[in-house]
Amino acid sequence: MKRREFLQLSSLAGLTLLAPGTMWAMEKTHGRTLVLVELKGGNDGLNTVVPFEDPTYKRLRPNLALSKSEVIRLDKGPYLNATLNPLRPLWDEGHLAVVEGVGYPNPNRSHFRSIEIWETASDSNEYLHDGWLSSALPDGVGPLPGAMIAGAGEDGPLRGVSALTVESPQQLFRHGQRLRRVDVKTENPALAHVIQTQNDLVGSIASIQERVGPSKSPNGDFTKSSLGRGLQMTAQMLGAGVPLTVVKVQLSGFDTHAQQPKKHSRLLTDVGQNLAAFAKSLQTYGRWNEVVVATYSEFGRRVKENAGRGTDHGTAAPLFVLGGTVKGGVFGETPSLTDLDAGDLKFTTDYRRVYATLSKRWLGGESLGHQPLSFL
Amino acid sequence: MRAMGFEDARHFLSRTGFGGTPAEIRQLASKSRAQAVVEAIDGLKLQPHTKPPEWVHKPLPPRRKLKMLMGDKKAVQMLLRTRAIDLKTWWLDEMVQTPSALTERLTLFWHNHFVTSMQKVRRPVFLYQQNRMLREHAAGNFRDFVHAVSKDAAMILYLDTQQNRRKSPNENFARELMELFTLGEGAGYTERDIKEAARAFTGWSTQKLTGEFKFRRFQHDSGSKTVLGTTGDLSGGDVIEIILKRREFGPMIVEKLWAEFITTPIPTEQRRKLVNGFRRDFEIRPLVSAILSSKEFWADANRGTRVKSPVEFVVGLVRVLGLRLENPKLMVKACRDLGQDVFSPPNVxxxxxxxxxxxxxxxxxxxxxxxxxxxxxxTAADDPAAWLGVPTAQVRSECARVLLPSPPVQTDSANLGQYELGELLLDPVFQLA
Known part of the structure; x- marks a missing residue:
């Protein structure tokens, strides 16, 4: 959104709606939006982007290897789990990037610790607190409409940005009703700070309500999962002109230690369908060029299947980046299935290179000391 | 001696604890300010008031054996996680139950000074032991305190002292000892002093199971070192003594403790006096006492000017309103959601x-x-008039007087009863102490 339009939005609501810092920040990110999709639990990368032609894949996964009818081949690209078929048009349009072998040195196989590493962009043995976006985002971004956790989930990569968790627009508006604007002058700096924070919040919510309230929820084929609801709400807000900068959504259940096939295909169906629906609604709104979506997960899974028709915690995995200005294709090297580290894939792309790309080439932030990739 | 009155009593209880119930405020109001300070200080406790979780007394077997006993790593992680939450619940509940709220405020203050985190230490029992150590020294002797901290298992693990070996010194603890724990950033020491001090702490380690301090002689560098101008075969203990004798020592601790209770800056003359006293005997108790007795503490400019920390906010709600929580774990979640996960501060x-x-x-x-x-x-909702100890007609005004440090700014208090109580809790002024 251009500054002028943004000011119009402010004046529409007839209030001083947003802190000046937020406005400035929107200029800094050129009205661009980043949507992070957390696949919680450790997504099985090998059954997502499938090394279908590698005999080792079938050898190490006698029960879990996908069959010919369970994969699709992207045009001049990799095999995907067939449940991701809705993403095919995006690939064909050149809007889908597959980043291969994403991970980090000395991988940690604990959910808790590994997601913390991913969220804070730390080394394996480094303990950081704030999410990586707190340093990647230009100063002044957040809380709303700067940063939002759509649906549910921890703030994770947004820790330190003061992101609001919004379950639904209606819930946000209910919050708005509870909060009142306070017009009291005070010499007490602590009280002034609380009042200012509250008034900013009231203003942000009012401006969002002004826009989103009369708008319709996008039609698209969204599911009722947290991912579906989160993306649907995000699409609606973006369509209504709410200048979101960063949004996080999540889908849980990827920790498939047992009876993986059914669970995993249900999850990926949800991912494929909702991402496609999201892309479609933004295309309808004419905003697809201003949005980038990236998936991530704390780790991939062990190459060899376990005895319970499942897989255990692993290391590197592929991730997806999509958007109207994303350069489609495969980035990074596919990890070898034979040259393993204690049964796990060796990463080929440091996950912070993905962040560096999103930060530097999309949000106008720093490159976090890592070389960006060329999908943007 | 002059009775301090309701407003003073309210202020004192909210700044030295988590806020007072109407009964507590009224009881204190009949005493003098000086008496309030003396009683709060005399009431400090070395032991917790409530019983800790049973497991703190039974050390866990070594990690490998535990994994065998419990089946897999996941079960072990679950066990440690459950214990971590147990421990957090215990402390927050202790803050609610204790007759000496000041003990908890000071313990929390030092937890936020000599920082360690469950996130890295990973052994809940060590954080329990540390909590006991913090409360024992919270108003004790700072010099003994620093020595105890340097041998504390959680600290040794948190700042990598167990990896500080003769051939590969780790400077983490030595650096924070000077920068964050005693002198303040860059206050009269150099990088070289940190390197040399780190050598003095080589070989300091901990018993993995019990958390007892362990000196590994063969990992210790017994060569000559020069720290802050003193040369010799210095031990870690020697280094602490050297640091505490520096003329740079004192101001940081005094100012930090002052800021815990008073939001206006410490006047120069007052600062000089308190620093001198503290440097002489390292006693924390008289320092706290002097701060709470200062005219700045009681000044109007220091009323309702502190933003409550999440712990003050949550524990305060429970204590003051007499909330009956079915599950006290809720307090842990609430504090974490608000940004203060006890036993897990964000960083050093x-x-x-x-x-x-x-x-x-x-x-x-x-x-x-x-x-x-x-x-x-x-209790507050059962019968507001009884809780406040006033006739029904006065509930409205009395409620605001108890809950807020200054008049409400958004509450149009036309209605009575519970609804209004809820309104006051949403007032921006309620965020302040």
Whole structure:
């Protein structure tokens, strides 16, 4: 959104709606939006982007290897789990990037610790607190409409940005009703700070309500999962002109230690369908060029299947980046299935290179000391 | 001696604890300010008031054996996680139950000074042991305190002292000892002093199971070192003594403790006096006493000017309103959601205090919690008049007087009863102490 339009939005609501810092920040990110999709639990990368032609894949996964009818081949690209078929048009349009072998040195196989590493962009043995976006985002971004956790989930990569968790627009508006604007002058700096924070919040919510309230929820084929609801709400807000900068959504259940096939295909169906629906609604709104979506997960899974028709915690995995200005294709090297580290894939792309790309080439932030990739 | 009155008593209880119930405020109001300080200081406790979780007395077997006993790594992680939550619940509940809220405020203060975190230490029992150590020294002798901290298992693990070996010294503890724990950043020491001091702490380690201090002689560098101008075969203990004798020592601790209780800056003359006293005997108790007795503590400029920390906010709600929580674990979640996960500060610098506690997200969460409080059972909700100890006609004004440090700014208090209580909890002024 251009500054002028943004000011119009402010004046529409007839209030001083947003802190000046937020406005400035929107200029800094050129009205661009980043949507992070957390696949919680450790997504099985090998059954997502499938090394279908590698005999080792079938050898190490006698029960879990996908069959010919369970994969699709992207045009001049990799095999995907067939449940991701809705993403095919995006690939064909050149809007889908597959980043291969994403991970980090000395991988940690604990959910808790590994997601913390991913969220804070730390080394394996480094303990950081704030999410990586707190340093990647230009100063002044957040809380709303700067940063939002759509649906549910921890703030994770947004820790330190003061992101609001919004379950639904209606819930946000209910919050708005509870909060009142306070017009009291005070010499007490602590009280002034609380009042200012509250008034900013009231203003942000009012401006969002002004826009989103009369708008319709996008039609698209969204599911009722947290991912579906989160993306649907995000699409609606973006369509209504709410200048979101960063949004996080999540889908849980990827920790498939047992009876993986059914669970995993249900999850990926949800991912494929909702991402496609999201892309479609933004295309309808004419905003697809201003949005980038990236998936991530704390780790991939062990190459060899376990005895319970499942897989255990692993290391590197592929991730997806999509958007109207994303350069489609495969980035990074596919990890070898034979040259393993204690049964796990060796990463080929440091996950912070993905962040560096999103930060530097999309949000106008720093490159976090890592070389960006060329999908943007 | 002059009775201090309701307003003073309210101020004292909210700044030295988590806020007073109407009965507590009234009881204190009949005493003098000096008496209030003496009683709070005399009431400090070395032992916790409530019983800790049973498991703190039974050390776990070594990790490998535990994994064998429990089947897999996941079960072990679950066990440690459950214990971590147990421990957090225990401490927050201790803050609610204790007759000496000042003990808890000081313990929390030192937890945020000599920072360690469950996130890295991973052994809940060590954080329990450390908590006991913190409360024993909280108003004791700072010099003994630093020595105890340097041998504390959680600290040794948190700042990598167990990896500090003769052939590969680790400077983490030595650096924070000077920068964050005693002198202040860059206050009269150099990088070289840190390197040399680190050598003095080589071989300091901990018993993995019991958390007892262990000196590994063969990992210790017994060569000559020069720290802050003193040369010799210095031990870690020697280094602490050297640091505490520096003329740079004192101001940081005095100012930090002052800021815990008083939001206006410490006047120069007052600072000089308190620093000199503290440097002489390292006694924390008289320092706290002097701060609470100062005219700045009682001044109007120091009323309702502190943003409550999440712990003050949550524990305060429970204590003051007499909330009956079915599950006290809720307090842990509430504090974590608001940004203060006890036993897990964000980094070695601890939580940022003050206005930083309130941003859009945390304010909204505080409001959500406060609005839910209305639906919970509490002494305050049972019978507001009885809780406040006033006739029904006075409930309205009295309620605001108890809950808020200054008049409400958004509450149009036309109605009576529980609804209004809820309204007051949503007032911006309720965020302040």
């Amino acid at each position: 610098k601890g939580w940022k205090q003050g206005p930083a506690w309130i941003d859009a997200s945390s304010l909204l969460r505080r409001q959500l919690i406060a609005s839910r409080v209305r639906q919970l059972d509490s």
